[in-house]
Amino acid sequence: MPMKGRFPIRRTLQYLSQGDVVFKSSVKVMTVNYNTAGQLSEGARKFVFFNIPQIQYKNPWVQIMLFKNMTPSPFLRFYLDNGEQVLVDVEDKTNKEITEHIKKILGKSKETLEKEERERKKLSHPATFGPKRYHLRECMCEIEGQVPCPAFVPLPKEMRGKYKAAMKTE
Amino acid sequence: MSVPRGAVHAKWIVGRVIGTKMQKTAKVRVTRLVLDPYLLKFFNKRKTYFAHDPLQQCVVGDIVLLKALPERRSKHVKHELAEIVFKVGKVIDPITGRPCAGTRFLENLSDSENLTEADTTYLSEKLQELKVCSTDK
Numbered sequence: 053m054p055m056k057g058r059f060p061i062r063r064t065l066q067y068l069s070q071g072d073v074v075f076k077s078s079v080k081v082m083t084v085n086y087n088t089a090g091q092l093s094e095g096a097r098k099f100v101f102f103n104i105p106q107i108q109y110k111n112p113w114v115q116i117m118l119f120k121n122m123t124p125s126p127f128l129r130f131y132l133d134n135g136e137q138v139l140v141d142v143e144d145k146t147n148k149e150i151t152e153h154i155k156k157i158l159g160k161s162k163e164t165l166e167k168e169e170r171e172r173k174k175l176s177h178p179a180t181f182g183p184k185r186y187h188l189r190e191c192m193c194e195i196e197g198q199v200p201c202p203a204f205v206p207l208p209k210e211m212r213g214k215y216k217a218a219m220k221t222e
Numbered sequence: 223m224s225v226p227r228g229a230v231h232a233k234w235i236v237g238r239v240i241g242t243k244m245q246k247t248a249k250v251r252v253t254r255l256v257l258d259p260y261l262l263k264f265f266n267k268r269k270t271y272f273a274h275d276p277l278q279q280c281v282v283g284d285i286v287l288l289k290a291l292p293e294r295r296s297k298h299v300k301h302e303l304a305e306i307v308f309k310v311g312k313v314i315d316p317i318t319g320r321p322c323a324g325t326r327f328l329e330n331l332s333d334s335e336n337l338t339e340a341d342t343t344y345l346s347e348k349l350q351e352l353k354v355c356s357t358d359k
């Protein structure tokens with residue numbers, strides 16, 4: 053049973069997380085004006101259809117507004133925290149060119165993203181055990197080569213507490 | 223600890239004016255894209271904000287940019303009008319600077335300068351025919 057819709061791959065987590073445009077923290081609002089007809093807006097229409105979900109997924113705190121058929125020419129407008137506005141003309145550009153352009157002007161660079169990733173990794177220690185939310189593994193029994201979980205494979209007699217206690221009382 | 227601006231989370235927002243019945247205050251509807259967790263599709267979620275508009279220059283239907291005030295002005299008003307992005311009926315295309323409506327520009331619409339003599343006489347004749355005479359009974 054296939055997924056519903058025209059390009060349902062846009063609605064998968066893998067596709068959404070593949071977006072590589074992460075805006076700098078000063079970008080607050082993004083406005084896209086495009087037209088539903090006309091060859092000049094074709095790239096903008098494809099951008100809205102394919103790339104806006106990826107961008108919004110990666111930047112949940114940026115407000116994105118879409119306006120259709122307000123002006124003859126398609127454009128993007130970004131509102132930054134210091135009051136500055138960035139106008140990007142996207143007439144006659146493909147959606148790939150548009151994403152590359154905004155990644156270059158307002159996106160975090162790859163080094164910044166890697167540095168943030170490393171900072172986040174430093175907070176959690178990989179060698180500890182606990183709930184899945186905070187640690188990698190929950191119990192030593194999950195690791196290959198260690199004693200398997202007694203819930204699935206009974207422990208040998210010598211390791212069991214009742215045998216050890218019986219040996220001690222003897 | 224200093225709070226430089228915004229006792230509120232949203233510092234700059236863009237929305238559409240839905241009401242101006244309050245004095246010096248505009249009711250603005252802001253839509254954000256929110257991901258539905260099951261369908262994995264983005265839908266518009268609306269929220270209304272009240273913005274201080276001292277000159278009462280907003281009309282219902284304008285697209286406005288709001289800026290968060292440093293402290294709350296009243297119980298509900300936490301933003302003020304920064305600028306009107308698109309005025310309803312008088313949209314200006316930011317790339318060319320010309321007034322437009324929909325997908326066409328509004329300048330140079332009337333071609334009365336390009337009409338010839340024959341056209342003007344023909345048109346004035348037609349207008350004479352259309353004139354309604356009240357004396358005819």
